[in-house]
Amino acid sequence: MLEKFFLTYFPPNQLFMNSFYRFLGVFSILLYTQFLSAQTTSELLDSLKTELSKAKTANDRSLILSELTWYYVPVSQDTAILFGEENIKVAKSLDDAAVLSQAYSDLAYANMEKGELIEAKKNYQEALKLRYQTGDSTKIYGTITNLGSVYQRDFQSDSAMVNYLKALSFFERTGNERNADFVRNNxxxxxxxxxxxxxxLEILQKVAEYRKAQNVDYLYASTLTNIASIYKNLKDYQNSEKTYLEALQIFIEEGDDYYTATTYNNLATLYNAQKYSKLAISFAEKGLELAAQVGADYDYALLESNLAQSYHDLKDYPQSREFYLRALSHFKAQNAEDDIATMYLLMSPVYAALGMPDSSAYYTQAYSDLNKKLTEQEIQQLTSDLEARYQSEQKDAAISRQRLELRNKNFQLYGSLVLAVVLGVVGYLLYSQQKLKNRQLAQEGELKIALAQIETQNKLQEQRMLISRDLHDNIGAQLTFIISAIENLKYFDPIKDTLSHRYDSIADFTKQTITELRDTIWAMNSGQITLGQLSARISDYLERAGVSTRGITFDFDIEKSLDPNFSMVSSEGIQIYRIVQEAIQNALKYAYPSQITVAVAQIGKGFQLVVKDDGTGFEESQVKAGNGLYNMRKRAEELGGKLEIQSKTGKGTYVTLLIPKK
Structure with a gap:
């Protein structure tokens, strides 16, 4: 059900520094020998705390606190954060940018592993500012990579990729293959x-080959875990199990209880996917014990949710409810709202099976409310980003205008001086007048450029408003499918074998909501899209609709003579896509069809798109037009096209959009 991917991070001290060099600045060679003979992480931590009590200088204390923060992360993130915060105080007293940047980086790593992403981002940014001051390029790009990891944890894949590509370019350019390997993994x-x-799979298999050749067992195991997850999603369960078990064996041999517990959770997820419930329970219980020992609260909640799923599949509904409630409590303690929403959705059928319809309805509504809240937060964040970008460009335009005004004043002054000089020289006067005229023409050209920039900003504002409306309409279409599917579930016996499949389908489809939001932003920034790209997007939408809504057949017909490379402005493509979504949404909400067909055909030099259903139909003159019909007609008008709706009671509905060639 719930699994965890493995990212890799740059160590908080010198990148890829081995244990000897990490300790050399603080301890004697004798202590290093003592460290080599240590058998467990616990002994290492005890040794570090002993050395901390003996440290005589603030610099020594900071170095030891750095080590304690790093090594406590897989054992207890709370303790690691306490040591990291203490190190910040000590490092500030030294007035050393390199030491303070290291302290911020240590604390950020602990924050990230605990799931405190806002704090992690803030501390990594503080570290980055200080490292720019020190000029250490390797550490600068190491911190940029770790910031990318924070963005990735926060599901901001675009920002994460920007950071990773910056770092990868530097490491490849400087021949630092080991650092580049870390970035490629992420x-x-x-x-x-x-x-x-x-x-x-292509990238991670190369990463695994490199790490195995370098005998870096721990990192090799983390990559194996990600590869196993890919095999699981491709339903290659045999290779997935084999790869997970290989990674598990390495983590056990390394004595890493934290990642051993996480791998137990991923194996439980794999076995639940195959309905091997008892096997999933045995691995999840082992993981629970280890997660409790190392204080991995989030992973503990993941394991509880997997146990709940296993008992649900075994139809032991009281036990399933108990573990869902425990997982929900732990997710709430960590403010993991996405996971909380998942728990609400999965608990509803358990209560239905227990004959508690009120509780089932309560959790269904709680899921709907929380999902709506999360969606609105995502929209607000996207809108804020666009607004910030717009304001920044407005400021740039204002600065350009001020510079232009200053140049105008200078031109006027120089013109007056030249004119005063040439008054006594008639021949030179003609030359001066021509020179002044040329300068005036250049000034007019600059004014036109400035006006064009202002016009561009106004168009950006219009695009922003269009994006906001698109986001609203798209969310409405997606939630309609979800609500329709959930309502249909009321007519199924929740004990039947098909129930789990339907809830999985709903959960998968809900996750596409955020993807669709980002599709809108992407399309608006693409400039041009082809008819082939638009057709693929419509086809994917119909496929997901068919999975989420049973009993309805979705067909997509496109005339072969149409040129798939026919291009259009991205905003026009989005308008057409939204009209299709709105038409299908209306059919599902009001027409109760058994079949919905989308057809695209060549009409003259333009093309025609038809959405038809065999539902109940309606008389348009007797129906009060709502936002859906109004938005469809408004979009068609903005496209310069024509929208026709033909419907009769009992005979289905035809929505026809005619787009002329421009």
Whole structure:
């Protein structure tokens, strides 16, 4: 059900520094020998705390606190954060940018592993500012990489990719293959999160080969875990299990209880996907014990949710409810709202099976409310980003105008001086007049450029408003599918084998909402899109609609003579796509069809798009037009096209959009 991907991070001290060099600045060679003989992480931490009590200078204390922060992360993130915060205070007293930047980086790493992403981002940014002062390029780009990891954890894949590509370019340019390997691994994880499984597998297999050749067992195991996740999503369960078990064995041999617990959770997820519930329970219980020991609260909640799923599949509904409630409590304690929403959705059928319809309805409504809140937050964030960009460009335009005014004053002054000089020289006067005329023409050209910039900003504002309306309409279409599917579930016996499949389908489809939001922003920034791209998007939308809405057949017909490379402005493509969504949404809400067909055909030099259904139909003259019909007609008008709606009671509905060639 819930699994965890593995990213890799740059160590908080010198990149890829081995244990000897990490300790050399603080301890004697004797202590290093003592460290080599240590058998457990616990002994290492005890040794560090002993050395901390003996440290005589603030510089020594800071170095030891740095080590304690780093090594406590897989053991107890709360303790790691306490040491990290203490190190910040000590480092500030030294007035050393390099030491203070290291302290901020240590604390950011602990914040990130605990899931405190806002604090992690803030502390990494503080570290980056200080490292720019020190001029250490390797550490600068290491911090940029870790900022990318924070963005990736926060599902901001575009920002993460920007940071990763900056760092990768530097490391490849300087021949630092080991650092570049870290970045490639995280890029592979982004492709995994984006469900581009072939690309993710291609990158991560190369990363695994490199790490195995370098005998870096711990990092090799983390990459194996991600590869196993890809195999699981491709339903290659045999290779997935084999790869997970290989990673698990390495983590156990390394004595890493934290990542051992996480891998137990991923194996439980794999076995739940195959309905091997008892096997999933045995691995989840082992993971729970280890997660409790290392204080991995988030992973503990993930394991509880997997146990709840296993008991649900075994139809032990009281036990399933108990673990769902425990997981929900732990997710709430960590403010993990996406996971809380998932728990609400999965708990509803459990209460239905227990004959508690009121509780089932309560959690269904709680899921709907929280999902709406999360969607609105995402929209607000996107809108704020656009607004900030717009304001920044407005300020740039204002500065340009001020510079232009200053140049105008200078031109006037120089013109007056020249004119005063040439008054006594008739021949030179003609030359001066021509020179002044040329300068005036250049000034007019600059004025035109400035006016064009202002016009561009106004168009940007119009685009922003269009994006906001698109986001609203798209969310409405997506939620309609979700609500329709949830309502249909009321007519199914929740104990039947098909129930889990339907809820999984709903959950997968809900996750596409945010993807669709980002599609809108992407399309608006693309400039041009082809008819082939638009057709692929419509086809994907119909496929997902068919999965989420049973009992309805969705067909997509496109005339073969149409040129798939026919291009259009991206905003026009989005308008057409939204009209299709709105027409299908209306059919699902009001017409109760058994079949919906979208057809695209060549009409003259333009093309025609038809959305038809075999539902109940309606008399348009007897129906009060709502926002849906109004938006469809408004979009068609903005396209310069023509929208016709033909419907009769009992005979279905035809929505026809005619787009002339421009």
């Amino acid at each position: 890029i592979g994880v982004i492709y995994l999160e984006m469900r581009n499984y072939p690309k993710a």
